[in-house]
Amino acid sequence: MRWSNAFIPTLREDPADSEAVSHRLLMRGGFIRQLMAGSYSLLPAGFRVATKLSDIIRDEMNRIGGQEFSLPVVHPGEIWKRTGRWDDVEGILVKFQDRRGTDLLLAITHEEIFSHLAVEMSSYKQLPQLWYHLQTKFRDEPRPKAGLLRVREFVMKDSYSFDVDTEGLDVQFDAHFDAYSRIFERFGMSAVPVDASSGVMGGTESIEFMVPSLVGEDHIVKCPNGDYAANLEKAVSHFQQVTDETWSRDPERFSTPGIRTISELAEAFEFASDVRQIKTLVYIVDGQPLLVLLRGDHELMEQKLIDGLGTQNVRPAHEDEIRELLGAGAGSLGAVGVSGLSIVADPALEGRCNMTTGANEDDFHLRGVDVTRDIALESWLDVRKVEAGDPCLSCSAPMEIERVIEVGHIFKLGIKYSEALGATVLDEEGKARPLVMGSYGIGIGRNMAAIVESNHDDKGIIWPMSVAPWHVVVVVLGGDSDVEAAAIQVHDRLESAGIEVLLDDRRERAGVKFHDAELIGFPLRITMGPRGLADGVVELTTRADGTTETVSFENVVDTVSRRVVSADL
Template sequence: MRWSQLYVPTLREDPADADAVSHRLLVRGGFVRQLMAGHYSLLPLAVRVRSKIVDIIREEMTRIGAQEFMLPALHPAEIWQRSGRWEVMGEEMFRLRDRKGADLALGMTHEEIFTVLSQELRSYRDLPQIWYQFQTKFRDEARPKSGLLRVREFTMKDAYSFDVEATGLDRAFDLHRGAYERIFARIGLPAVAVQASSGSMGGSASVEFMCPSEAGEDLVVRCPECGYAANTEKATSALPEVADGPGPDAPERFDTPDARTIDELARQHGVVAERQIKTLVHVVDGRLTLVLMRGDHTLVEQKLVDTLGATAVRPATPEEIQAALGASPGSLGAVGVPAGLPVIADEALRGRTDMTTGANTDGVHLRGVDIERDIAVQRWADLREVTAGEPCPDCGAGLEVVRTIEVGHIFKLGRKYTETLGVSVLGPEGDRVVPIMGSYGIGVERALAAVVETHHDEQGMVWPVAIAPFEVAVVVLGKGDVQVAEAAETLYTELQRERVDVLLDDRDERPGVKFRDVELVGIPFRITVGARGLANGTVEITTRAGGETRTVPVSEAAEHIRKLVTAAG
């Protein structure tokens, strides 16, 4: 390809609305343009990178025996209603009606649709199956941001496995985990596999692949010593045991008229946060529920959802709280609450005595609370957010909390969808068997942006060779110099013959402009062809990562580049 024919609308200044490095550089480098919030047009350079990422994913999916499909992006509501997710997906699902009044949705994911397709599987002999596709997904994000990292329209590689038994699912899950590790290594992403919540997908287990980046919106807890890693929605830690005194024989009331927060109670009455019981009130699937946390701990709402198997959880309103407990937030507690009000408590409170909590009377608290004696806890669970420095649950070392970008997610779905949608096959004993499923996703454009987040410098992007829009740029210096032009054309042809993905910068521009553009768009190698070098029979080869420049004989330049590309790939 010749740069004079290529559409690359580079910008000299950063876009004013770009908040992430990848957003800023992809716009400046002429890779993307925004149509509206959360919707981006991919320009030729981005299409080339995307295609190479897709090719790598396709190769690794083929390697594990997966077959490629292409399913519709527009789905009938009835299938989603049967699975129960029509309501669960809430406002993130784009919904519409056709001219006949039928309810439809733009697909957020394709578990339901692939499951319906699997109804044509007849026998256990048809299994296992691994099916996948590259398809546009739609999610009505409330606050799309950071360019391609958080959008409303994107390409997902989503795969689905169907097996007769759980051992088959385990094998498919492990195959995908290995494939994902190879994919991310090949495209240059330092992705870490972490334990994760399955969320609205359901299922027994899930693993996220997270790329450390300040542009990320997810927090991962990891151990630098043993490798333990989990999303904060799943992470645990080994808190040190706390030795409490016995306290009084019964809780004692005391006035706290101006103490409505954990900090105010600590400051005004000397009750440290770790000796307080924080009472949160949530509505879980329509039922008011008390959630008890240690005063210095934060609830992870997804842990509550996962623990209770809930489909809808929200904080209760002040009016709902007042009606149920007779007090306002800041004076709430679970001592003596009505028997029909569920109480779930975080494990960090188990066995604690001589604690302080609200008395369900405005401006009054209780001290000397023995949780097992005074509170009817129906369920104990790990509900708290892990913080940096807490001991690792596996080895005891101090944990780190890292901001990350989620670039892939794999799930053991189980039989949630096949049972709900009525899929069964003839088993080996002649009975009907419900297949067990897995689901495996990679966001293609998000992976592209994550690569930029992890591969850039002050001059621009630094693409890994495997997915760079071009592997090498031949830059022609010297306007109207026939000898230089002919030498560059010869090199261009030789590199094409060697199957090197080459861009010939034949523009009528100053050398500085050409060099800046090549650096900005991140082409891994640059061959500079100029009159001064040709006079000595040489050209300059510059490596984008690190900026090293070597002088090479013209006759050896194509072979030198071929070796560099092969070694880097």
């Protein structure tokens, strides 16, 4: 390919509306252009990279027995009504009608349709199955951002496994775990697998693959010894222990005028340091009030509450609801003596006594509270948000919190969809059993962005060889026709050797060509100018470390071929 015939619109300056490094570099390098919020066109260079990612994914999916499909993007609403998601999924699901008034939707994922196809299987003998496709999803996200990292329209590889029992599911899940690990390695990223919350997908177990990045939207908790890693939404840990002095009397009410926060109370009274307070939060769960108790210095992780309660319908109570329920405003709330309301408490409060909490009367608190004695708990529920430095459960080392990008997610789905859609097979005893499903996703565009986030410098992108749009660029310097002829020869020989090469034959100055080459991030650059050619040599520059070596004109194709192959495609 000749650059002079290619559409690679590089930009000299940063586009105005871009924050994330990957967004800037993919725009400037001529890989992508924005169409509207959360919607990007892939330009030829971008599409070449996307194709590389897709091919690697296909390779690894096929290796574990995957069969590739291609399913529609517009679905009938009827099937989604059967699984309940037509109504359950709020906001991001785009619904519309065709000319006959039939309800339709844009696919946000493909569980329904793959399950619908799986209805055709009738015997356990046909299992296991592993089906996948690479297809467009449209999720009308409230806030797309950071270029390709969070978009509304995107291509995802999603696969679905079907088994007769959970043992089969476990096997397929583990196979995906291995396949995903290989995929991200081939993408040139170090992805950390972490325990994740399954959200409303209703699965039993799920693992997210996370790549560290300052622009990531998720946080993970990591043990420095590698003993533990989890999404912050689900992470658990030890916490600093507190020894209480005994207080055998009943709780004692005392006046706390104007005090509304944990820290104000801790400052005002020596016996009420934050670890000796009970934090009382009021939530509305499925329309019913719920008190959530935490140690004063601990934060609530709402997702853990949602997961623990098993319902998505959870929100903090409003100020007026709180006052009506407990008779005081936030800041003076407590659970002592409260009856008729569900109360859950974080295990960090277990066995604690001589605690301080609100008296459910503005400007008054209670001291000497014994959690088990004085509060009518319904249950213990770990809802504490892990903080940086909290000790690891297995080795007690202080854990770290890291910002990450979610590049892949694997789920044990269970039978939610197969049951709703009647996807059953007969087992060995002739009994109908719903297929046990798993679902597994990798977003192409987000991974492209994540690769750039983890492979760049101040000059531009540094593509790993495996996913580079071209392996090598041949830069022709000077207007000399002999040099150009020699460059064309090198280009043609590389191409016949199966190397992906772009010939920069533009009538540009050397600086422009070098800057563009570095911005776009070709792993290798061959520089050919009259000077070297007179001596029968060319220069070979490695993008990653910036080193340049001199190679003879005759050997350059061999040298480059070896370098491309040894980079482990």
